[in-house]
Each structure stands twice: as C-alpha cells, then as structure tokens.
Amino acid sequence: MNPNPSPAPASNQVIHYALQLLALAVLLVWCFNILEPFLIPLIWAAVFASSFFPIHEKLTGKYGWKNGLSATAITVAALMVMIVPAVFFIIAGAGELKELFQNVRDHELEIPSPNEKIKDWPLVGERLFDFWAHASSNLTLTLQEHSEQLKPILLRLVGLLRNTASGILLLMLSIIISGVMLAYEKEESHFARRLFGKLGGREGEQLAGVAKQTVQNVVKGILGVAAIQTTLVGIGLVVAGIPFAGLWIILSLILAIIQIGILPISIGVIIYIWSTDGGAIAVALTIWMLLVGLIDNVLKPIFLGKGASVPMLVVFLGAIGGFLYSGFIGLFTGAIVLTVGYKFGAAWLNSTK
Incomplete structure (x- = not known):
C-alpha cells in the first residue's frame, strides 16, 4: 500500500474550477463589450425611471391608470418639459455663435463704449475701462492682439455646443427607455431586490x-x-x-x-x-x-x-x-x-x- 496518495485528483479539481472561472470571466467580459454602447443610456434610463416612479405610482394607484398609459404619459411629458426647452436653447446658442463668427469675419461686430463710472471700480476699474474702450474703437485690432487667448475659448464654446447637443440626444433616448422601464416596474423591482439580496444578504x-x-x-x-x-x-x-x-x-x-x-x-x-x-x-x-x-x-x-x-x-x-x-x-x-x-x-x- 502506498503511504503517499497521489495528489492528482485534487489537482484535477483545482484545474477544473480554474477553467470554469476562466470561462465565466470570458463570458462576462464578452457580454459587457456587447452591452457597452448601451450602458450609459440604460443607466440614465434607470435614473429617470426611479425619479418618475412616485408620479407613476400615484397615477396607477390613486387614479387607476394602466401601467402602459401612465408610462407613456410620463414619457411624453418628460420629453416636452426637458427636451423641448433644451433644443430651443441649443438652436438659439448655435445661431448666436454663428452670428458672432460672421460679424467678426465681416468686421461688423460693434461693442458699445464703456461707461465712465467703470473707472471708479476698485482694483480693475482702470484696466477694464481701457481694454473696453480700445475694443469699442478698434475691435479688429483688439481681436488680433489677443487671438492666442481667444482661440481656445472659442473652440471650447463650439465643443460645448456639440457635446450639449449629443447629450440631449442621449437624454431623449434615455427618457424613452425609462418609459419602458416604468411599464415593467414590478418585474424590475423584483429583480433588483433579488440581486441586492444575493450581494448584500439580509x-x-x-x-x-x-x-x-x-x-x-x-x-x-x-x-x-x-x-x-x-x-x-x-x-x-x-x-x-x-x-x-x-x-x-x-x-x-x-x-x-x-x-x-x-x-x-x-x-x-x-x-x-x-x-x-x-x-x-x-x-x-x-x-x-x-x-x-x-x-x-x-x-x-x-x-x-x-x-x-x-x-x-x-x-x-x-x-x-x-x-x-x-x-x-x-x-x-x-x-x-x-x-x-x-x-x-x-x-x-x-x-x-
């Protein structure tokens, strides 16, 4: 009888578990890569759905609305309240910025002369008045003298408008998804409770x-x-x-x-x-x-x-x-x-x- 039993079975079991964990890790990473383009809209949708839920609960409970009708009404109202004003401001801002660039290029932009009272302001009064007066008398020369400082600011403004516009599209998509989540709120709440229960115990x-x-x-x-x-x-x-x-x-x-x-x-x-x-x-x-x-x-x-x-x-x-x-x-x-x-x-x- 061999007094030292072979460790092969234990080693095989360790390898078996390691391969299982590796396969699980590959599957999770693969699933994450597939869902990654939709991750931010889904997170936003969950945020909005959670925020709109008290309204949805009142409509379906107190007033007896059906889940689908309540979710649709809340989604349309949210789009009207949040998206329409945002689109208006974006269009207005883009139009104003375009007009500003056009006036600067055509040398038609005029700055009103500063008020003499600005000189009396503490610390910055004199310098601000001189700069403002110089810009109002010869704006083109002022812009040329400060072109290095103004260029990155203008580029950031353009980037800000572009990012804001893309953000509005993201919000629009997220609000629509949140309406679907509200319609199936019971199933999602049950899933969330089970998930948190698994992760956090009692x-x-x-x-x-x-x-x-x-x-x-x-x-x-x-x-x-x-x-x-x-x-x-x-x-x-x-x-x-x-x-x-x-x-x-x-x-x-x-x-x-x-x-x-x-x-x-x-x-x-x-x-x-x-x-x-x-x-x-x-x-x-x-x-x-x-x-x-x-x-x-x-x-x-x-x-x-x-x-x-x-x-x-x-x-x-x-x-x-x-x-x-x-x-x-x-x-x-x-x-x-x-x-x-x-x-x-x-x-x-x-x-x-």
Whole structure:
C-alpha cells in the first residue's frame, strides 16, 4: 500500500474550477463589450425611471391608470418639459455663435463704449475701462492682439455646443427607455431586490430601497434645482435683452450642475447691464439675478436630503466626487455608490461580531 496518495485528483479539481472561472470571466467580459454602447443610456434610463416612479405610482394607484398609459404619459411629458426647452436653447446658442463668427469675419461686430463710472471700480476699474474702450474703437485690432487667448475659448464654446447637443440626444433616448422601464416596474423591482439580496444578504433589500431613494433625492436636489435656476436665469436674460442669451443659459446650466453656481454668469451680466443701461432694467435684473442665485441655498437642503436614510453630506459628496471621477452621469452613480458603501460601513461598525 502506498503511504503517499497521489495528489492528482485534487489537482484535477483545482484545474477544473480554474477553467470554469476562466470561462465565466470570458463570458462576462464578452457580454459587457456587447452591452457597452448601451450602458450609459440604460443607466440614465434607470435614473429617470426611479425619479418618475412616485408620479407613476400615484397615477396607477390613486387614479387607476394602466401601467402602459401612465408610462407613456410620463414619457411624453418628460420629453416636452426637458427636451423641448433644451433644443430651443441649443438652436438659439448655435445661431448666436454663428452670428458672432460672421460679424467678426465681416468686421461688423460693434461693442458699445464703456461707461465712465467703470473707472471708479476698485482694483480693475482702470484696466477694464481701457481694454473696453480700445475694443469699442478698434475691435479688429483688439481681436488680433489677443487671438492666442481667444482661440481656445472659442473652440471650447463650439465643443460645448456639440457635446450639449449629443447629450440631449442621449437624454431623449434615455427618457424613452425609462418609459419602458416604468411599464415593467414590478418585474424590475423584483429583480433588483433579488440581486441586492444575493450581494448584500439580509441587508440587500434595504440597500435597494436606499439606492432608489438616493437617486430620487439627487435628481431633485441637483438636476432639479439646476434646471429651475437655469430657467429663471433664462427668463431674466431674455426679458432684459442680454446679447447671446442662449450661450449664457447653457453655461449657467453647466455651472449649476457641477455646483459652481451661476455667480460667474451673474457677475458678468450685472456688469454688462450697468455699463450699458444703468436704469430700471439694470436694477430689476440685478435683483432678479441675486434672488435666483440664492434659490439653491433654500431648495437644495430640502430636496437633496429629504427622506434619505443617510446623512445629506454623504449624498452630496458622492454626487460631486462622482462627477469629478466619471463626468455628468457620476452625479448619480457616485451618490449611489457612496451611499451603499456608507451603509455597509455603518453595518460593519454596528455589528457585534
């Protein structure tokens, strides 16, 4: 009898498991590569579906609408409210930018002379007045002298319009997909609970609810507040007759979403209106822009953390960190990931084992 049994069976079993894991890895990577072109629209669709669900639940429950009718109505309303104004601003901004390039090329662009009161402004008054006066008297020469500084700015503006237009198409597709998700909400909720249950054990279903609530809060607290602010800014700029209002509205939306705020746009608009008008319109626009700039301080704490089972700071840091890490979609995925991590960490700290 051999006292040292052969390790061959154990080795064969290890090789068998290794091959199974390798085959599974290849299959997962292959599936991911196939789905990758649709990944961002699907994530956006899930975000919108989660955000629209309270409305869908009220329509199907309280008012007795069918799932399909409710999902269709919400999808059409979302397209009208979100896409139509965005397309309008994009077309207006593109037209204004084209007009600007045309006027510069034909030497027809004129800048009004600065107000003498600008000289009295602290720190920058004299230099700003001299630059403005030089540009108003000979714009072509001013543009030639600063062509190296202006070229990258103009290229970024063109790129901004192009990226915004592609983003609108992405949002349109995502909203349509979200309507399909709303129509099959029960099946998707069951799948999500099972998935989170497999990943998180007993805490899984609770984490699924937290993720859903977090998405709704972030949409209301960041995207919703940014949309409200931008709409109010646009009303003020259009009524006051500010040139290139479409471009400033787009920039205001981006600055509001990334949490810089509309202050840079407000300062520029206020300087312009007081330098060219200085009357009742300037006073009204200044008050309007200041009030609009303060709206997020009131709405954001209400919407961003309302009903959340985690501290508002966690949601906020997750949204901003996610944006810095993976762009606009990171506003949502970052908040969800950080919230789930926070819940896991809290469960670990509170455990007695």
